[in-house]
Amino acid sequence: MRQFLVFLCLSVFTMSVFAEGDVAQLHLHLSGAQSLNAKFVQQVKDVDGQLLQESKGTIALKRPNKIRWESTEPFHYLLVSNGKTVWRYDADLEQLNTEPFDANLAQTPAMIISMTIDQLAAQYDVSVKKNGNAREFILLPKEPGSFTEMVLMFTWGKLTAMRLTDTLEQTTKIEFINPKYNNRFSDREFEFNEAEAKKS
Numbered sequence: 001m002r003q004f005l006v007f008l009c010l011s012v013f014t015m016s017v018f019a020e021g022d023v024a025q026l027h028l029h030l031s032g033a034q035s036l037n038a039k040f041v042q043q044v045k046d047v048d049g050q051l052l053q054e055s056k057g058t059i060a061l062k063r064p065n066k067i068r069w070e071s072t073e074p075f076h077y078l079l080v081s082n083g084k085t086v087w088r089y090d091a092d093l094e095q096l097n098t099e100p101f102d103a104n105l106a107q108t109p110a111m112i113i114s115m116t117i118d119q120l121a122a123q124y125d126v127s128v129k130k131n132g133n134a135r136e137f138i139l140l141p142k143e144p145g146s147f148t149e150m151v152l153m154f155t156w157g158k159l160t161a162m163r164l165t166d167t168l169e170q171t172t173k174i175e176f177i178n179p180k181y182n183n184r185f186s187d188r189e190f191e192f193n194e195a196e197a198k199k200s
Contacts, residue, residue: 022126026137027117029154036061036159038179042071047169059176065101066190080192087192096192112152112162124150 037060044053057071065083070076076091081101088097120126124139135154141147146166153161158181163173 022128022137023117023121023124025128025135026126026139026152027120029135029137029152029157029159030112032157033159033181034063035183035185036176036179036181037183037185038176040174040176042172042174044170044172052170060185060189062185062190066185068190078192080190082187082190089192098192112150 038058040057040059042053042055042057043051045051055071055075056073057069059070060068065081067079067081069079071078078087078089078091080087080089084101086099086101088099089095120139123143124141126140127138129136129138133156135157137152137154139150139152141150147164148167149165151163152159153163158179159176160179161173161175163171165171
């Protein structure tokens with residue numbers, strides 16, 4: 001019995017070390033990218049794998065909490081944040097919504113690269129699958145939210161795609177095309193400019 005208890009304690013300790021190691025690995029991968037600039041293709045599929053929606057556009061991210069997400073096909077939609085304010089602009093309707101930046105946006109998949117290791121460990125159970133130079137980090141939220149699973153895919157240490165499964169078992173995959181990392185951005189890139197938005 002004592003041997004069993006020792007084995008159980010060792011097993012729990014080992015799992016804890018591996019869990020912490022996986023979070024640390026994820027944070028190491030993410031923190032290597034202080035910024036990201038890429039084209040993207042986003043596909044939403046139902047539980048049977050049927051394509052429901054596809055959109056294309058560009059994304060720019062900069063740590064911490066700066067984002068410019070612009071969908072150009074099939075509709076023109078722009079989301080911009082400088083870390084303090086969030087602008088959402090629907091070009092087809094010429095409608096602009098402005099709101100303060102809050103923690104809910106900080107927890108969205110597009111902002112995951114700005115999280116600290118403590119935030120990752122507090123919000124997700126993290127595990128990793130390895131295949132040669134590829135890594136898939138599987139994140140399971142500890143609290144119920146808009147998705148039940150998020151997978152971050154890396155090749156040669158660079159984030160190349162994200163896949164989310166929501167509560168309806170629909171999957172959304174965002175693939176980054178020709179991603180560039182650690183480019184310099186001016187602060188203007190993360191400010192909304194209506195005249196420039198209308199030209200896009």
